[in-house]
Amino acid sequence: MNLRLPVFLFLLALVPQVAPAAPPVLPGQAIFQKNCVRCHGANGRLGLNGAHDLTKSNLNAFGRTYLVTNGMGKMPAFGKMLTPAQVQQVVAYSLTLK
Numbered sequence: 328m329n330l331r332l333p334v335f336l337f338l339l340a341l342v343p344q345v346a347p348a349a350p351p352v353l354p355g356q357a358i359f360q361k362n363c364v365r366c367h368g369a370n371g372r373l374g375l376n377g378a379h380d381l382t383k384s385n386l387n388a389f390g391r392t393y394l395v396t397n398g399m400g401k402m403p404a405f406g407k408m409l410t411p412a413q414v415q416q417v418v419a420y421s422l423t424l425k
């Protein structure tokens with residue numbers, strides 16, 4: 328009897344199943360959902376509590392980082408709740424909202 332085929336099948340069964348590729352999730356997305364969605368909405372357009380439509384914002388990353396860190400008007404300052412790296416991530420995510 329030829330043993331090659333059973334051995335081959337046995338080895339094949341040892342190959343780990345490859346998980347289907349999940350769409351990449353930006354780290355800032357989770358931070359955004361936790362901290363920003365209640366005013367800005369998941370798509371950035373909600374405008375609750377006087378929040379501005381983020382899809383229409385002209386602020387660049389620098390301006391957004393400043394605003395998120397220090398707050399403005401009714402928007403709370405996140406400088407004490409988020410690390411600078413988290414602010415950077417959530418700002419990067421907010422810039423993807425179009």
Ligand code: HEC
Nearest residue numbers: 362363366376377378379384385386391399400401402421
């Ligand atoms: C309590 C409600 C509230 C929360 C929570 C909130 N915002 Fe805001 N946001 C506002 C308000 C109100 C403004 C308008 C501020 C002003 O100009 O007086 C604003 C403005 C902004 C702007 C400027 C838009 C523009 O160009 O005018 C950005 C960017 C922004 N928010 C990002 C965020 C991010 C990122 C988070 C989460 C870390 C967040 N906001 C959480 C209420 C909120």
